[in-house]
Amino acid sequence: MNPRTLLRHVSVALALAVVAHAAPQRTLLLEVADVPKAEQVKGGRFFYGDYDSSRIIQVVRNRALLLATPEELAELRQAGYAPKVLFESTDRLQLYRRAEYGPEMKLSPVYWRYDQILKKAAALARAYPNLITRFQIGETQQEHRPIYAFRISNQAAQPQDRPKVLFDGVHHADELMGAQIVTALMEQLVTGYGRDKAVTAWLDTLEIYLVPVVNVDGHHVVTSGHDPRWRKNTHDVNGDGVTGVYPEGVDPNRNYNFNWAMGGTDNKEGSSYRGPYPFSESEIRAMRDLAEQVHPTLAVSYHSQGEVIYYPWSWGGKASPDDAVIARVAKEVASHLVKMDGSGPYAVSPGGPSSQSYAWYYGHLGIVSMIIETGLGAHVLPPEEVAGIVQTNLQGARALLAQAAGPGLSLRVKDAATGAPLQAEVWLPRIDDETIDRRTSDATFGRVHRLLNPGEYYVVVSRPGYATQVLPAVKIGPAGWTAVEVALTKN
Numbered sequence: 001m002n003p004r005t006l007l008r009h010v011s012v013a014l015a016l017a018v019v020a021h022a023a024p025q026r027t028l029l030l031e032v033a034d035v036p037k038a039e040q041v042k043g044g045r046f047f048y049g050d051y052d053s054s055r056i057i058q059v060v061r062n063r064a065l066l067l068a069t070p071e072e073l074a075e076l077r078q079a080g081y082a083p084k085v086l087f088e089s090t091d092r093l094q095l096y097r098r099a100e101y102g103p104e105m106k107l108s109p110v111y112w113r114y115d116q117i118l119k120k121a122a123a124l125a126r127a128y129p130n131l132i133t134r135f136q137i138g139e140t141q142q143e144h145r146p147i148y149a150f151r152i153s154n155q156a157a158q159p160q161d162r163p164k165v166l167f168d169g170v171h172h173a174d175e176l177m178g179a180q181i182v183t184a185l186m187e188q189l190v191t192g193y194g195r196d197k198a199v200t201a202w203l204d205t206l207e208i209y210l211v212p213v214v215n216v217d218g219h220h221v222v223t224s225g226h227d228p229r230w231r232k233n234t235h236d237v238n239g240d241g242v243t244g245v246y247p248e249g250v251d252p253n254r255n256y257n258f259n260w261a262m263g264g265t266d267n268k269e270g271s272s273y274r275g276p277y278p279f280s281e282s283e284i285r286a287m288r289d290l291a292e293q294v295h296p297t298l299a300v301s302y303h304s305q306g307e308v309i310y311y312p313w314s315w316g317g318k319a320s321p322d323d324a325v326i327a328r329v330a331k332e333v334a335s336h337l338v339k340m341d342g343s344g345p346y347a348v349s350p351g352g353p354s355s356q357s358y359a360w361y362y363g364h365l366g367i368v369s370m371i372i373e374t375g376l377g378a379h380v381l382p383p384e385e386v387a388g389i390v391q392t393n394l395q396g397a398r399a400l401l402a403q404a405a406g407p408g409l410s411l412r413v414k415d416a417a418t419g420a421p422l423q424a425e426v427w428l429p430r431i432d433d434e435t436i437d438r439r440t441s442d443a444t445f446g447r448v449h450r451l452l453n454p455g456e457y458y459v460v461v462s463r464p465g466y467a468t469q470v471l472p473a474v475k476i477g478p479a480g481w482t483a484v485e486v487a488l489t490k491n
């Protein structure tokens with residue numbers, strides 16, 4: 001931030017402070033150490049709502065951090081609680097900084113900044129040049145910072161004709177766990193090759209793509225210590241030339257073009273502002289282009305919080321055409337994810353079919369995709385919780401990678417005359433319905449890897465200008481990929 005911007009920040013903050021005087025202002029930051037579980041649920045006194053931190057900032061285990069007026073403090077005492085006043089200020093941002101960053105008022109070094117992640121990746125690439133390759137997938141909307149992806153395999157320098165798995169983190173700026181998990185996964189995969197049997201097999205047979213931070217600008221707002229509440233990107237949507245003033249920006253995870261208008265809100269101040277049109281944000285165009293080029297079979301997007309996996313979908317109560325496969329995979333991954341309090345595995349739930357990454361990845365490209373809401377009770381989770389959440393999510397990532405072995409259909413389409421790979425529609429009319437876009441093979445290899453439960457499938461391969469081929473009974477075995485070659489002849 002340059003000094004001129006800082007000055008504007010200050011004046012805007014003052015202007016907001018004047019307006020805020022109209023309502024009773026919460027100037028106290030309280031800690032309540034022993035919140036009963038019964039008060040942490042919806043309707044309870046200490047319910048942690050995902051997007052409304054006007055009162056409750058976090059409830060982690062039994063410790064709540066909340067904002068209060070002096071009257072609310074008195075009420076809590078009367079109700080038998082023993083709230084401790086941690087901080088007092090008329091500056092809201094300072095209250096949030098104290099709550100989320102702790103007494104130091106800056107982010108714990110347990111959390112990675114983006115430059116540290118890139119440094120770590122560069123060191124891995126120097127030590128293991130065959131196993132990891134970095135490439136730029138785009139730049140951020142507002143600050144034009146580069147966004148990087150990493151390809152991991154035993155021949156990482158070049159794309160390989162293999163099943164692909166994509167992991168990403170930090171669509172939402174304050175959901176820092178995604179960057180922690182994806183970076184830890186990067187290290188585990190690269191350093192585990194040749195030592196860890198499963199990792200070695202994955203790098204030999206799959207291609208793994210990692211995007212540790214999608215929303216690089218927003219992540220910087222949080223990790224730099226400016227504003228721990230930041231969720232969206234930093235797009236100057238009101239065009240006033242001032243950035244970094246909460247709650248400006250577009251919600252990157254409401255900007256995908258699948259039922260875009262059904263997701264988020266068109267209110268620019270809203271925490272889930274979907275943007276002016278689908279794929280308006282360069283961060284999300286970068287993810288779109290990566291997914292369309294790579295055609296992953298499986299994908300996970302890490303968020304916080306809730307200890308739940310959302311997968312596609314429940315659309316007006318109707319499950320997705322591939323529900324039998326996707327629900328099975330989601331449940332398998334969740335069974336490896338242990339909640340912070342050790343009480344059991346993460347929950348699994350079909351999510352809505354709109355505008356979020358998993359809906360587009362699945363609905364448009366056929367990717368078995370999910371969002372994992374890591375941790376519970378905060379977006380910026382207390383530093384002492386980070387290692388445990390990363391460890392269990394590494395187990396979940398391994399469970400997902402194991403799913404890339406099939407069973408399923410590995411179909412390659414080529415031109416009968418030239419042998420060149422063809423991007424063609426590869427569809428299963430008895431499964432695929434009008435709610436999803438037609439699945440295709442990828443442009444590079446003419447390949448599609450589609451996870452299927454064992455059984456017999458009716459497959460249609462078509463491309464304009466070529467004679468359509470129908471495979472009326474493709475048998476998918478109980479394990480592994482069933483390889484099928486299809487040569488299309490020009491009309």
Ligand SMILES: [Zn+2]
Nearest residue numbers: 172175303304
């Ligand atoms: Zn999120």
